[in-house]
Amino acid sequence: MQLVSYLRDSHDQLSLLINGHLYNMDELHPDLPGSMGMFLNYWEDAFPLAKRAEEGVKAGRFLQNRGIPYDAVTLLSPVPFPTSYRDAYAFRQHVAAVGRRHNTPWLPEFDQYPVFYFGNHHSIQGPGEIPCMPDHLENLDFELEVAIVICKHGRNIPAALADEYIGGLMIMNDISARRLQSEEMLLNLGPVKGKDFATALGPVLITQDELESFEIPAKANHTGKCWNLVMKCRVNGVQVSEGNLGDMDWTFAELIERASYGANLYPGDIIGSGTVGTGCFLELNGTAALNNPGYTEQWLQPGDAVQLEVDRLGMLNNLIVKDEENWSILKQKKI
Structure with missing residues (x-):
């Protein structure tokens, strides 16, 4: 459905x-x-x-x-009021590329267990405008992802059974203010303020029965469903990214197992895949700079139209705008 x-x-x-x-x-x-x-x-x-x-x-x-x-109609997030929101780190290509950008060694823990952070579930929105404050627009980034929603309560859910807890899949744009994110993570916490202002989902939640023909085996030594779904991002009509959901190293089933270990999952909980390889400017800029030291970095600007497209899941459209009302309030406080 x-x-x-x-x-x-x-x-x-x-x-x-x-x-x-x-x-x-x-x-x-x-x-x-x-x-x-x-x-x-x-x-x-x-x-x-x-x-x-x-x-x-x-x-x-x-x-x-x-x-x-x-x-x-005015579309909302398919899950307008999620009960919680976690975002994972499931694509090896993205993790490795970001590590190269920061000149950090590969962390073998990536292959030991899947990791995730908790995001602000009150900032979930659907298609439409992404209002940004001044600090958000300093190195503003998209992140091309897919998310699932939990459809029944569970605790200590084994990966072999975890796909039964997936209500459906939807496109996710984990909007990220990279300057804020990099500052707070120097203190070994976060990401928090760099990501708590907007996460876009939608436009449609696709249930698993609609995706059976796209199922592919999980990678070696992994458990759970994977789907061969091409993922793309366009900014102002120009394609900047392409990946595939089937490249996930950790499956959603394994993310559910990890998230539910000693903890309850509830209907309405959202879990993001993490960024697909090449799925953000942070990664793209870093790779380009390694090949060309004179490369000029690209980041999202007010007025930019961001379009994420995933096979069978549809197309999520968002527009970057200034939060004019709150910008004015901020200026008045500084006077």
Whole structure:
């Protein structure tokens, strides 16, 4: 299924995307919830019921004339109010490239266990504008990722069973203020302030049944599903990055195992893959500078249109803008 959350009467509305039209979940069947949060909490009952409703719409048995055009609504994050947000470090290529940029040795711990940090789940948003304060615009970066959402409660979940806890996949842009990030990490903490202001998800949550034809084996000595999905980033229409979700070294199943060790995972928890190889300017600038010492670094600027595209998961569009209202307040305080 393709699940979309959009703004309806000042609240989030969960819908099914079918042939370019949205069908409100709670109108498809009285027992289906109207929000993603409720849908995830009642996943084992709601998912099969929603599948039958989807089949009914596709077969033309009901609601075929009740669809809302997809491009006529204000899209939210598919999971508008996540219960928590973790972001991992699952791609070896990205980790190695960033290490070369900083002239640091390879850390063998990468192959011992997957790592992640906790982000600000209140800063999750969907497509649209990314409002930035002045410090955010000093070396502002995109990060091309895919995220999953947990669909049932678990604790100490083994990787062999962890794929059952994945509600679906969606595109993720882990917006990063690199100057702030580099400063705080000098003290061996973070990233925090460099990433807590905006993380974009969407536009659609794709459930695993839609991705079966893209499944590929995990890498040697790893457990869990992988998907052969090409990932791209364009800035102002110019492609700057390309990778593949299938290049993940640690699988989402292994990330779930690690995250749930001695801890509870809940429906609505989000886990990001980490940046795909070549999937950010930090990495791209570093590689280019190694080959050309005179290279001029590229970072995101106000007015830049950032477009992340992943096979089958759609296209996430965001626009970098100044947070004009709060910039004015900041200037007044300094006067």
